[in-house]
Amino acid sequence: xxxxxxxxxxxxxxxxxxxxxxxxxxxxxxxxxxxxxxxxxxxxxxxxxxxxxxxxxxxxxxxxxxxxxxxxxxxxxxxxxxxxxxxxxxxxxxxxxxxxxxxxxxxxxxxxxxxxxxxxxxxxxxxxxxxxxxxxxxxxxxxxxxxxxxxxxxxxxxxxxxxxxxxxxxxxxxxxxxxxxxxxxxxxxxxxxxxxxxxxxxxxxxxxxxxxxxxxxxxxxxxxxxxxxxxxxxxxxxxxxxxxxxxxxxxxxxxxxxxxxxxxxxxxxxxxxxxxxxxxxxxxxxxxxxxxxxxxxxxxxxxxxxxxxxxxxxxxxxxxxxxxxxxxxxxxxxxxxxxxxxxxxxxxxxxxxxxxxxxxxxxxxxxxxxxxxxxxxxxxxxxxxxxxxxxxxxxxxxxxxxxxxxxxxxxxxxxxxxxxxxxxxxxxxxxxx
Numbered sequence: 001x002x003x004x005x006x007x008x009x010x011x012x013x014x015x016x017x018x019x020x021x022x023x024x025x026x027x028x029x030x031x032x033x034x035x036x037x038x039x040x041x042x043x044x045x046x047x048x049x050x051x052x053x054x055x056x057x058x059x060x061x062x063x064x065x066x067x068x069x070x071x072x073x074x075x076x077x078x079x080x081x082x083x084x085x086x087x088x089x090x091x092x093x094x095x096x097x098x099x100x101x102x103x104x105x106x107x108x109x110x111x112x113x114x115x116x117x118x119x120x121x122x123x124x125x126x127x128x129x130x131x132x133x134x135x136x137x138x139x140x141x142x143x144x145x146x147x148x149x150x151x152x153x154x155x156x157x158x159x160x161x162x163x164x165x166x167x168x169x170x171x172x173x174x175x176x177x178x179x180x181x182x183x184x185x186x187x188x189x190x191x192x193x194x195x196x197x198x199x200x201x202x203x204x205x206x207x208x209x210x211x212x213x214x215x216x217x218x219x220x221x222x223x224x225x226x227x228x229x230x231x232x233x234x235x236x237x238x239x240x241x242x243x244x245x246x247x248x249x250x251x252x253x254x255x256x257x258x259x260x261x262x263x264x265x266x267x268x269x270x271x272x273x274x275x276x277x278x279x280x281x282x283x284x285x286x287x288x289x290x291x292x293x294x295x296x297x298x299x300x301x302x303x304x305x306x307x308x309x310x311x312x313x314x315x316x317x318x319x320x321x322x323x324x325x326x327x328x329x330x331x332x333x334x335x336x337x338x339x340x341x342x343x344x345x346x347x348x349x350x351x352x353x354x355x356x357x358x359x360x361x362x363x364x365x366x367x368x369x370x371x372x373x374x375x376x377x378x379x380x381x382x383x384x385x386x387x388x389x390x391x392x393x394x395x396x397x398x399x400x401x402x403x404x405x406x407x408x409x410x411x412x413x414x415x416x417x418x419x420x421x422x423x424x425x426x427x428x429x430x431x432x433x
Contacts, residue, residue: 001018001021001023003015003018003031003036003039003040004040005040005042005050006040006041006042006046007042007046008046008047008049008050008053009050009053011036011040011042011046011047011050012050012053012054012057015030015050015054015059015060016054016057016059019059019070024070025070026070026071026072027069027070027072028069028070029067029068029069030051030060030067030068030069030070032067033047033048033051033068051068054068055068055165055166056164056165056166057165058071058165058166058186058187059071061166062166071165071187086391087389088386088389088390088391089389089390089391089418089422090391090410091390091391091392091409091410091411091414091422092391092392092393092408092409092410093410094224094368094369094393094408094410095287095368095410095412096282096283096284096286096287096339096368096412097339097342097343097412097413098286100335100336100338100339100342101285101286102285102326102329102331102332102335104285104286104289104322104325104326107322107325107326107329107332108321108322108325110325110329111321111324111325111328113318113321114317116317120317122146122147122305122308122314122315123145123146123147123320124317124320124321124324126324127147127320127323127324128145130323130324130327130328131145131147131293131295132145134257134279134293134327135277135279135293135295138254138264138266138277138295139252139266139268139275139277139295140268140270140272140275140297142297142298143277143295143296143297143301144295144296144297144298144300144301144302145293145294145295145301146294146296146301146304146305146308147291147292147293147294147308147314147315147320148278148291148292148294148304148308148315149290149291149292149315150280150282150287150290150291150292151178151253151255151278151279151280151282151292152178152179152182153290153292154276154278154280154292154294154304155179155182155217155251155253155278156182156186157304157307157308158215158249158251158276158294158296158300158303158304159182159183159186159188159215159249160186161300161303161304161306162214162215162249162274162300162303163186163188163214163215163249165186165187165188166187166188166189167188167189167213167214167215168188168189168191168208168211168212168213168214169183169188169189169190169191169213169214169215169216169217170191170193170205170208170209170213170215170216170217171183171190171191171192171193171216171217171400172192172193172195172199172200172217172218172219172223172400173192173193173194173195173399173400173401173402173404174192174195174225174226174395174398174399174400174402174404174406175190175192175398175399175400176219176223176224176225176253176398177224177397177398179217179253180398180400190400191208191211191213191400191401192399192400192401192402193205193208193216194402195223195226195228196228197228197362197363197364198228198230198231198233198234199218199219199220199223199228199229199230199231199234199235199238200218200219200230200234200238202234202237202238202240202241205238205241205242206241206244209241209242209244209245209248213248214247214248214249215248215249215250215251216242216248216249216250216251217251217253218230218238218250218251218252218253218267219252219253219254219255220235220252220253220254220264220265220266220267221254221256221257221260221262221264221366221367222255222256222259222260222262222366222367222368223367224255224367224368224369224398224408225369225371225393225395225398225404225406225408226362226365226369226371227347227362227364227365227366227367227369227370227371228362228364228365228366229260229262229263229364229366230265230267231265232263232265234265235265235266235267236265238267239266239267239268239269240269242267242268242269242272243269243270243271243272246269246271246272246273247273247274248272248274249274249275249276249300250267250268250269250272250274250275250276251275251276251278252266252267252268252275252276252277252278253278254277254278254279255278255279255280255282255283256283256366256367257279257280257283257284258284258336258340259283259284259336259339259340259343260340260366260367261340261343261344261366262364262366272297273297273299274297274299274300275296275297275300276294276295276296276297276300277294277295277296278292278293278294279292279293280292280293281323281326283367283368284326284336284339285322285323285326289319289322289323290315290319291315291319291320291323343367343368343411343412344366346411346412346413346414346415346419347365347366347370347411349411349414349415349416349419350370350409350411350414350419350422350423351363351365351370352419353419353420353422353423354372354423354426354427356423357423357424357426357427358427359372359423359426359427359430360372361409368410368411368412369408369409369410369411370408370409370411371395371406371407371408371409372406372407372409373395373405373406374395374405374406374407375405376405377394377396377403377405378394378395378396378405378406378407379394379396381394381407381426381429381430382394382407384429384432385425385426385429388425388429389425390422390425390426392407392408392409392410393407393408393409393410394406394407394408395407395408409422
């Protein structure tokens, strides 16, 4: 079968059909606009319009003078989480400590469930109050509240609402695996902005926005994988940069929120036209409780609601009741405070044990992980540790553009004896080269 059509729409439909049928394979180059225009007897601009629409739909990728190619299907990439049935001591999962996850059933007993029907508000009035209490003061004064099925779901919905395939998105480099995978699947270009001990770099963000990035995703606290948080000075610099690009979608993913030891510093400038602050409960109440608060400007809120309307894909009121019960519980509040202190203690345990052996992790750190920079690929170190019974995450999985040589070590369940044992093994592995 050959490409047919006299209009841009017909040519688009023809190539799309040929791709679905397998006549054009992922990675295969399409004819040049000049050649296809001559074959079909149409104006070259007509073919160019069809190719532009193919790129916007994520069917093709245009690479300038190199040509236009059928887009390759993205691989799912690495994923967070446990390795089931692994005999290794797991310091790579990125999971919270189950000890600090609340008894949601017990919390719900204090809040009887009331069935809801189609047409009721997608955000429960009590949840709206709790959300505003949690978000007011940390973002622009005028904001709307929505709920999504976790932070990654919120990011995906926001990007889909505003961007098209091929658009550039500024992200931290190294970057959270979930964000990288979300961009890859959506056909968006992740552009890495280097991270240092104060968070995303302002100069790198300026360069990326000047090169046409349409959105930025920034982690204010407990950046995954490095554990760094934005300093007040860095947040001011980022806010000043973003103020010069008011059309850019600004997404602040404050995933560690109530568990964070570091203060929150806002990066969203008052001039931002499109913005969102996301706070999920996954680290506090468990990853299976798929729930996140989203504060945003009015237009972003309206676009989110188009896909969160009753009868479509709103967040279950049963989940809302569970989160409300937890957030309203003095017992859970006490447990969160204890968890915050415990995670800080475990980070310090491992950092001290490693430091005693001359191994320096990135500091200061917050969150569930510590980051150990390495001068070269982590593969041999990860393998050597696995052979000795320890599972960690190689840093290369978090890379965007720059090489992310390092180890991400999850500390949420580590104790003093295991910290000393791991530090001994790691010191021996690094000494061997």
